Amino acid sequence: xxxxxxxxxxxxxxxxxxHAAWRTHHADLKDLQYPMLADVKKELTGSLGVLHxxxxxxxxxxxxxxxxxxxxxxxxx
Numbered sequence: 001x002x003x004x005x006x007x008x009x010x011x012x013x014x015x016x017x018x019h020a021a022w023r024t025h026h027a028d029l030k031d032l033q034y035p036m037l038a039d040v041k042k043e044l045t046g047s048l049g050v051l052h053x054x055x056x057x058x059x060x061x062x063x064x065x066x067x068x069x070x071x072x073x074x075x076x077x
Contacts, residue, residue, distance in 0.1 A: 008034040013058055015040050050076055 001008055010032075012019070019036040023029045039045050045058040052059060064073040 010034060010036040011039050011044060012036065013039050013042055013045060 016036075016038045019038060022036075023032060037044070039058075042051060042056070042058065045051055045061075048061065048063070050059045050061040051057065060077040062073075062075045063071055066072050
């Protein structure tokens with residue numbers, strides 16, 4: 001990602017305290033090279049349209065956004 005001047009962010013509706021615990025206690029996340037953003041109020045996931053319509057929990061989503069801020073690719077599971 002660095003070679004392509006790309007920024008990666010992880011986003012979840014868990015708090016920054018939960019993210020810190022994951023990084024501390026999960027071997028695969030100890031050396032994570034990108035920031036994890038806490039969307040506790042579900043503002044970002046809501047505005048991106050990835051909240052389940054009845055459960056109001058975020059679905060897994062990946063976005064690729066170009067340097068001009070234009071979404072070039074989306075995958076939502």
